[in-house]
Each structure stands twice: as C-alpha cells, then as structure tokens.
Amino acid sequence: MFVACIGTFDGVHAGHRKIIDEAVNLSKNLKANSIAISMIYPWQYYFPNFPGLIYPVSQRIELILDTGIEDVITVNMAEIKDIEPEDYISSLLSQGLKGLVVGEDFTFGKNARGDVKMLSRMAADYGFELKTIPKQTYQSKRISSSWIREAIARGDIKLAGKLLQRPYHIFGQVYRDQGLGGKLGFPTANISRGEDKLVHPRSGVYIVRSIIDNETVFGLLNVGFRPTINPSEEVKYEVYYLDFEKELYSKVIEMDLLEYLRPELKFNTLDDLIKAIKRDERIARAWIAKHLSNQGEKEIENF
Ligand SMILES: Cc1cc2nc3c(=O)[nH]c(=O)nc-3n(C[C@H](O)[C@H](O)[C@H](O)COP(=O)(O)O)c2cc1C
Ligand SMILES: Nc1ncnc2c1ncn2[C@@H]1O[C@H](COP(=O)(O)OP(=O)(O)OP(=O)(O)O)[C@@H](O)[C@H]1O
Known part of the structure; x- marks a missing residue:
C-alpha cells in the first residue's frame, strides 16, 4: 500500500x-x-x-x-x-x-x-x-521550475534561492586544466558538472560558499568563456577559494551561490584581469565579513 x-x-x-x-x-x-x-x-x-x-x-x-x-x-x-x-x-x-x-x-x-x-x-x-x-x-x-531556471540564467540567484528555500548550488568534480590561475596569483579549481543538461547561471563572478572536509570556505566563482586568455567554446566553471590551500583535484565539491558580483569581461591586458580579480576579492571579503553572524559562527544571514 x-x-x-x-x-x-x-x-x-x-x-x-x-x-x-x-x-x-x-x-x-x-x-x-x-x-x-x-x-x-x-x-x-x-x-x-x-x-x-x-x-x-x-x-x-x-x-x-x-x-x-x-x-x-x-x-x-x-x-x-x-x-x-x-x-x-x-x-x-x-x-x-x-x-x-x-x-x-x-x-x-x-x-x-x-x-x-x-x-x-x-x-x-x-x-x-x-x-x-x-x-x-x-x-x-x-512558483515553478521554469521560473527558477529563468532566474538562474539571468543571474538572479537571490530569487532562485528564495523559491528553492535554500541557496542555489552547483556541484561537480575538480579536473586538471592548464593551471594558469596559480601563476597569475589566484589558484582555481575547475569544475565539471557532469552529463545532464543543466542550466548555466548567467556568466560572471559569484561569491560562493562550500564545505570542504567539514570546514566552511568562501570563494569567487567565475562562470563563462574566459575571453581574455585561453578563450573557451563552452561554459567553464572555475573557483578561487579564499585562504585555502588544500589539494582539490578529483574531489567532488558543492557550492552555494550567494551573490552575483559582475559580468565576465574581456580585458585588454593580463594586468587588467589581475586587477579586476583583486578587486573582486576585496569586495567579496567585505561582503563575507558583513554577512557573517556576530556569534562567531560562519553563517550567512538571510539563508
Ligand atoms: C574571480 C575570477 C574572475 C574572473 N574574471 C574573468 C573575466 O572577467 N574575464 C576573463 O576573461 N576571465 C576571467 N577569469 C578567468 C581567468 O581568465 C582564468 O582563471 C585564467 O585564465 C586561468 O585559467 P586556467 O588556470 O583554468 O587556465 C576569472 C577568474 C576568476 C577566478
Ligand atoms: N507552485 C506550486 N504549487 C503547488 N503545486 C505545485 C507547484 N509547482 C508544482 N506543483 C505540483 O508539484 C508537482 C510537480 O510539479 P512539476 O515539477 O511537474 O512542475 P513545475 O514545478 O511547475 O515545473 P515546470 O515549470 O517545469 O512545469 C505537480 O503535481 C505540480 O502540480
């Protein structure tokens, strides 16, 4: 029965x-x-x-x-x-x-x-x-799945999170790429989201949060085609975790998308790209500090 x-x-x-x-x-x-x-x-x-x-x-x-x-x-x-x-x-x-x-x-x-x-x-x-x-x-x-897909595609992850009753998250396996990010001063983990046809969030930079080995870590996720160097035909997902140095290759990681910062841009020089990422990092650190609750617990308000 x-x-x-x-x-x-x-x-x-x-x-x-x-x-x-x-x-x-x-x-x-x-x-x-x-x-x-x-x-x-x-x-x-x-x-x-x-x-x-x-x-x-x-x-x-x-x-x-x-x-x-x-x-x-x-x-x-x-x-x-x-x-x-x-x-x-x-x-x-x-x-x-x-x-x-x-x-x-x-x-x-x-x-x-x-x-x-x-x-x-x-x-x-x-x-x-x-x-x-x-x-x-x-x-x-x-409330419908179609509405949420549309919100994610236009980068309105706040709305998506509200309708889903938890932050929209993506998850995938870390694979080895050219490792150029590390040389530029910000190591990135490249994420493969698997075989299902999944909606791509609007391209650009997001503040994300993951739990890795029981620890909460924050990062900057770039979604897009990397138009400045090494342009790609398909959407790439690369995350730069702040204050984090552990080896991530082949791990499956899940990240909550918390805030959309800016669209992905084509910069004239590598230097301009590095400056932009440093600025993203400053904004993200201020955002994280503001949104962490006062009790010392790493919780984001409103989620
Ligand atoms: C926070 C962040 C922001 C980024 N913003 C841009 C961007 O606006 N334009 C762009 O062409 N690439 C952007 N990138 C992608 C970098 O170009 C990429 O990380 C670099 O090419 C290294 O790639 P690889 O190590 O996977 O080869 C960004 C990457 C990160 C982590
Ligand atoms: N907002 C809602 N309120 C009440 N019931 C809902 C709502 N959305 C979906 N349902 C119901 O939940 C079940 C699963 O819905 P389903 O996933 O097929 O639809 P959906 O979320 O509207 O997706 P889509 O936008 O792709 O049509 C169905 O019985 C549907 O009628």
Missing part, C-alpha cells in the same frame, strides 16, 4: 515541498508507504530552447529523499506521454495505490488529458484518496 505524489520535481522547490510533505502526512494517516514518482525530464527538455535542468537527476533524488519521503521512482516521459491517463492510474491501483497528492493544475498522460477533474472521478470510483494542493506562490506568482 502506498501514497504517491507525481511531478518532475526539478529543483525540489517550495511548491514541490508542499506536495511531498502532504504525501508524507497522508501516508501516515493511511498507514501506507510514501512514494514520489518523478518524471526524469520535463516535457520542455526535448525542445531546443530548453535552458537546462536546475539540478542533476541524482541530486534531485537526494533532495526529495531528504524531505522524509520513503522512496523515489523515476519514470521516463516517453513511457507515459502516450498512455491513457486512466490506464496509468489503473496500473498504480493494481500496485497498491491508496492515496495521491498533486498540484491543482497538474496534467499527465496522452494529450495531457489527465487532470484533477479526471482524478477526482477515478478517486470516487476506485476508492483512493486524492489531495490537490493549491498553487504555492511568491509575490503573487506561481
């Missing part, structure tokens, strides 16, 4: 959390297991103008499980897009579905014909519990 909630859940934003929490509550009332059914990719993923996922699928699953729901099942959109919605629900019923939680505007199945009206009818006919959740909003606008 199980209670399920259905969606893509990319980002696991405030609206998703509400749906998942309600599924967990309902499962307790019905003494059943709780399951999130997560579409691997949203419908838009298959179109060329899709900006990319907020988080890799593996991380999405971790975030969903962190909410306290017992299991996550991933479903390929191709598997259900041509299925009659009644058939999909019947197959869940035959597997022990006792309750279902969805957003009020949720649609699924062939021609998106499955909706709350249809689900209510089926719930009455087949005796399962249906809970629909009113849309969760921020500043009167429906």
Whole structure:
C-alpha cells in the first residue's frame, strides 16, 4: 500500500515541498508507504530552447529523499506521454495505490488529458484518496521550475534561492586544466558538472560558499568563456577559494551561490584581469565579513 505524489520535481522547490510533505502526512494517516514518482525530464527538455535542468537527476533524488519521503521512482516521459491517463492510474491501483497528492493544475498522460477533474472521478470510483494542493506562490506568482531556471540564467540567484528555500548550488568534480590561475596569483579549481543538461547561471563572478572536509570556505566563482586568455567554446566553471590551500583535484565539491558580483569581461591586458580579480576579492571579503553572524559562527544571514 502506498501514497504517491507525481511531478518532475526539478529543483525540489517550495511548491514541490508542499506536495511531498502532504504525501508524507497522508501516508501516515493511511498507514501506507510514501512514494514520489518523478518524471526524469520535463516535457520542455526535448525542445531546443530548453535552458537546462536546475539540478542533476541524482541530486534531485537526494533532495526529495531528504524531505522524509520513503522512496523515489523515476519514470521516463516517453513511457507515459502516450498512455491513457486512466490506464496509468489503473496500473498504480493494481500496485497498491491508496492515496495521491498533486498540484491543482497538474496534467499527465496522452494529450495531457489527465487532470484533477479526471482524478477526482477515478478517486470516487476506485476508492483512493486524492489531495490537490493549491498553487504555492511568491509575490503573487506561481512558483515553478521554469521560473527558477529563468532566474538562474539571468543571474538572479537571490530569487532562485528564495523559491528553492535554500541557496542555489552547483556541484561537480575538480579536473586538471592548464593551471594558469596559480601563476597569475589566484589558484582555481575547475569544475565539471557532469552529463545532464543543466542550466548555466548567467556568466560572471559569484561569491560562493562550500564545505570542504567539514570546514566552511568562501570563494569567487567565475562562470563563462574566459575571453581574455585561453578563450573557451563552452561554459567553464572555475573557483578561487579564499585562504585555502588544500589539494582539490578529483574531489567532488558543492557550492552555494550567494551573490552575483559582475559580468565576465574581456580585458585588454593580463594586468587588467589581475586587477579586476583583486578587486573582486576585496569586495567579496567585505561582503563575507558583513554577512557573517556576530556569534562567531560562519553563517550567512538571510539563508
Ligand atoms: C574571480 C575570477 C574572475 C574572473 N574574471 C574573468 C573575466 O572577467 N574575464 C576573463 O576573461 N576571465 C576571467 N577569469 C578567468 C581567468 O581568465 C582564468 O582563471 C585564467 O585564465 C586561468 O585559467 P586556467 O588556470 O583554468 O587556465 C576569472 C577568474 C576568476 C577566478
Ligand atoms: N507552485 C506550486 N504549487 C503547488 N503545486 C505545485 C507547484 N509547482 C508544482 N506543483 C505540483 O508539484 C508537482 C510537480 O510539479 P512539476 O515539477 O511537474 O512542475 P513545475 O514545478 O511547475 O515545473 P515546470 O515549470 O517545469 O512545469 C505537480 O503535481 C505540480 O502540480
């Protein structure tokens, strides 16, 4: 016996959390297991103008499980897009579905014909519990993964963090590059974000925070194409951690994006680039000092 909630859940934003929490509550009332059914990719993923996922699928699953729901099942959109919605629900019923939680505007199945009206009818006919959740909003606008992707792409990481209920973070493995940064006076770790098609934050410089070997470290992340030296065809992620000297090659690091400082620029000389980075560092140090709480704990206010 199980209670399920259905969606893509990319980002696991405030609206998703509400749906998942309600599924967990309902499962307790019905003494059943709780399951999130997560579409691997949203419908838009298959179109060329899709900006990319907020988080890799593996991380999405971790975030969903962190909410306290017992299991996550991933479903390929191709598997259900041509299925009659009644058939999909019947197959869940035959597997022990006792309750279902969805957003009020949720649609699924062939021609998106499955909706709350249809689900209510089926719930009455087949005796399962249906809970629909009113849309969760921020500043009167429906919270959605699409809105968050768009905010990240234009560098509004504050808004993204609000909608996600935690700072937007990126994560990836450190790989060896030319090591030019060290020679310029600021060693950088180059990050590879993996295979999933992910949204790129607006190119430029960000203040970031990571936890490395149980220690909080702050850094400057450059996202972009490095137009000044060694230009790249694809977006690169390079982080310069402040007051940090440990070896990072091949480690997987996660960083919270806290503040957007400036766009990436093409400088005429290397010297100008170095000056700009030194200035970024001064601004970042002042920002960090201002935002650290007074109790000596390395916590950023407002997050
Ligand atoms: C904080 C920071 C800011 C940066 N800003 C720029 C920039 O505005 N324009 C640019 O062309 N490169 C910028 N870079 C990228 C540097 O050009 C890059 O780190 C340098 O080329 C070394 O790269 P490599 O060691 O990976 O070869 C920035 C790097 C950092 C860490
Ligand atoms: N703001 C919200 N308030 C209430 N329910 C929501 C909200 N956003 C999504 N849901 C519900 O959460 C489940 C998962 O949503 P899903 O990830 O498919 O949509 P989304 O966040 O709107 O993404 P997209 O912007 O890509 O359409 C669905 O049942 C959906 O109806």
